[in-house]
Amino acid sequence: MSIYSLLVPARAGGRLAAATVLALLAVSCSPSHKGTVPDESNSAHPGTEVDLMNQDSTYIGEKACLECHAHANEHASMGKHLKAFRSNPRTPAQTEMCEACHGPGSKHAADSLNRSLIIGYTRDWGTPVAVQNAQCQTCHKGGGQMHWTSSAHDRAGVACSDCHNPMVKNSLNGALVRSTISETCFNCHQQQRADFHKRSHMPLPEGKMSCVDCHNPHGSSTRPLLKGDTVNDVCYTCHAEKRGPFIWEHAPVRENCANCHLPHGSNNEKLLVAPRPWLCQQCHDASIGHPGQLFNNSQTAASALIGGAQSQRVIGRSCQNCHTQVHGSNHPSGARWQR
């Protein structure tokens, strides 16, 4: 049952608003005692809690599954799981085809609507996420999934099947629930989607990279699930020229690119955190020279036409008109990154 059925008397235009109101109410009125906590399973079958592991079922073979799931088989057969299982199974479990993932199906075949008798990967079926994920991990445990346990996604209770659907070939790779990695991630990460549409952004909307170029959604040794040991290590994979090291280093640059750049998108050029020259002035306030000066609108090229005095610290590339090698310099005179 969805919330829709609760809202049938409402006018169509008010349904969405009503749903929103209910949702907000729900936030402030979470279930107060155990007895009212709904089961994840819509059917709330009494056996759900006791037989989730389906331990006493036996394998019945793919042919029996197809007697009811022939159409699903058409789709699933396009995915790499079934192709591999059927043609060249790597483990004994994989020889069980559908049951390799869904578990042994004898009891399910006998009582097909009992949701406790086989592992399902959809919300309605109600198999606990921990059980779902554990089943995936029987094969996907090492390798790129090495750090899944206690990763940010694991802690957030994300199910493998929140992102993956091996039953349908939506995506070229990865058996995703959406067509691409990025679209799959945007299911939850709407802020990043907005960032990627900003004036300067990484080329995700243009199809030239995906979230997984930088992040490992299955966990890593870093908090933001980075694929490198540090933020900079990740950035250097595409910006290797900035790796150096250089004779003349720039401390915040060496430590963390994100000190000056936003990783996904920005209203400023070059994905900068703030507009130049003020970005630089957030650290530079030297007692000598120009770093501490107040730069202002009288110093643009336009203002110079009407009586202002231009400043190369304001116009165009701003500070980088002179400090061009701000990521580091190998020139013997490059301590201030001017060569």
Added chain:
Amino acid sequence: MNRTLSEGLCHDPLRGQCGRKTGRDEMKSWRTTLALCVSAAVAQMIAVPVRADSAAGVGEHLGNALNPLTLKTVPEHDPDGLDAWPDERTPTGKLLGWPAKVPETSSAGDGWVYHGQIEIGGMATGGDTDNAWFRTYKDLPDSGLYLNNFSVQAEQLGKGKGYFFEALGGGVGYRDQFEGISLGRYNDWSVKFFYNETPHVFTNRYRSLWSGVGSSNLTLNGVPAGGVGVKNADGTMNATDSQTATVAGLRSAIEAVEDSELSLVRETGGVSFDKYLSSKWRFIGRYSLEHRDGSRPFGAVFGGGGGGGSVEIPESIDYDTHDILAMLRFDDGKNSLNLQTNVSLFRNNIDTLTFENPLYVSTNTVAASSGVLDPTRFTSGRYDLYPDNDFYNIKAEYGRSMPEWYHSRFTATVSLSKMKQNDHLIAPTTSDLSGISINGVSAENNWNTTSALSRQRAGAEIDTRLFDVAFSMRPTDKLGLDTKIRYYETDNKTDYLACNPLTGQWGRLLNDGTGGAFAFPNTSAGNNPAGTLATAYDSAGCNLNAVKALGLVPSSGASNIRNVPYEYSKTNVEFGGEYRLARGQTITGHIEREQYKREHRERDSTWEDRLKIGYLNRAYQWGTIRGSAEVGRRRGDSYDPDPYEEFFSVSLGPEPTADVTNLFSWIHAMKSFRKFDLADRDRLALDLRLDLIARHDLDVGISGQYRQNRFPDSDFGRKDDQTLGTASLDVNWQPSDKLGLYGYYSYQRSSMTQSSIQPNGCVIGNYYYFYSDGAVASGSTPTAPARSGASLVDTVLVSSGNWSSQCSDHAANSPLWTESRKWTVDYDDTNHAVGLGGRYDFGFARLELDYSYVTGTSSLDYSYNDAALGLSSAVVALAGGGMPDSDYNQHTLGLNLVFPISKSVALRAIYRYEQGSVDDWHYAGVAANPVPTDSGSQAVYLDAGSQDYHDNTVGLLVQVNF
């Protein structure tokens, strides 16, 4: 959904297709033709590293703007959905949607089946097609034949077989093309190739004064190198007239130049090999080569001490990056081991960039040995571009699951890396500097060879080490616990002394010999013994200890004398767990301490304590709630505003004491100024996400994020509250295979505040007079000059005994950091992003529409005391209270209509509209005023920045499935 068993069963379940060969024979000739086309396209590909997995490498995604989903073909959706249950959702509650129809396959004998498609036709784009913003990361055809995409998949799936071949691509021949091939055997081995081009168009409004853009030599056209020299009657240079004539020549030359494009293309290709060595061992190897070729806006400055002329030159780019990755993976169900080595080799095919200089430069420090220096001799400059560098990494990861012991799991990671480069260094200048002296020492042939350097090669090296251990367990069904310790450190071994062994001079010759930043003994009476020569350090050669032993006050405290080998370590210790409140409901809580230890930074140590709690409720029938709150508190040890003394000339001798010595170069920064990456910080992060099942076929997502960084101890620098808030609404309606609609809206607002003080001066023996309107003046007598409309508030005498206290920090009566000279900037960003779209199947045609709109406004307001800063009323009138808003908006509409003609052939009509408008004060007036100064130091701006655009792209393509 009422499929019968006979309908559902295939004769060949491995193919998953039944009785769909009708009408295919007549397509055979088509297939042959198309196969040839595909083969030809594939043949264009260059070998490159393959798409990586989620753990390592880049290049996961192949696609382009017209195929952002890798292949955008506007498919027909399956009216039967996936299975018997309609409107299935992910565990969080997102609709799985209606899958595309399963493609029909053909048999090629010997058990091979294949299917594929190709989309080719005519496309044309009209409008501002050269616009750099429009062309960001994409290359749409101006007009002509266009192979939008293709794919072919062939498989031999019989038992014991499992062989496959896949190829795909799009935009073939264009600068955003992509192609990929993979072949192998499922669960056994695979080889993959990919090739991907990404264009980066930086500007199409660059007015180049040089030939040779993209090469290592830029040669001026239309203006003389070194500027226009005008001499006085006595033969000496007339600086003012020379500068004026140079400016006039530059303006004429720029006006005569057409706009051009500065861009580069990333061409990335690679190959990977993946092999299961046994049921437990797996090997993965990859190689990729990325070539970047083109140019981008750059800049060059001459002179020193703030610049004696600047010009926006183009930087030439010709990079190769080789990336090699080898992984050995083991997994036996309980134990997992990843052994990985990665080598990345960056090679810059343009080591140095030499450019002819169009400016009549203003010099400093360097002087003619006799007579007056002629700046027109500085005809060129030279950059040492990014050096070749090597990166090596070995990593070992081990994981062990112990289900029998509280379902625990242990992981450990060790990662060791080395970054190094040992480029041949270049001489400070290519000029012989004949007839020029520096602080009384002849510069002739003393700075134009690498003998002028303390070392010939860079010898730069940073090692990094990572150790990470994590452990988790589930003592009870309801309770899970986890802990993690992570240690990362960098070890910088780079050592460079800024000293010329030929002359013994410490410091740097700046900007190709047009300026200098040297450390020499202070010759002011009273600072050093009478008769101390400016060359006194030189006799010690480049022996730093010997120079220090002289005990002479340096001329300045701010000259670099050696590199700063920054390095740090970072330790994270974390503990927490989750508790299952009820079915589908969990709370999580974690505490963490993150500690940095840094060398040569303002703080040796900072530590941040964090507490994060999270809540998940998936038990509601109407959706899922996820929320989290995190607070963090960063503090550190004492903040030293000048930890760099040993790397600057301030360390060469004692502090000055003589009158008239300006001490600002001995005072590195204001004591109260805080760099934001080291400052005390209180952090708050809130996240809330509701995934609502509004109807059986309708999802509604509501999310909000809020970030707040408060800098409680920062009076200057980034200060107060830095905030970012985002609210988003998503709607996804998938009522049928015929119809699907989506929409989203995101609102973002961020704010940031920073303050600083425009420094004044701190001269020993000077009196500083502070007036009621904030103005500051100085003089040599205790009597302050009268100031109209203001009264004297205070007078301070700077002496050798009080300067460090008087000038080190801000105060109402600080000569250097006068409170009234403070300025504050408030920066606000506001963004709206909207997306709408959907699909509809008319039967005779399928429609897909995607529209996005984004708009952003950035405002920057400042406050200041104009009297204190000595700004004229004219400047104040122009400066106002802030910069003009920078804003932009962009509309993108994509319309696709596919008309099926037969089961195998369809026509696809494409229409794409883009419109963008942008205002950025950085570029305001640049097009009309590229050389804003009439005389004095020239500043030349050749990139006029982004501009508005609108473009229409239309296409009519034939879509053939085979």
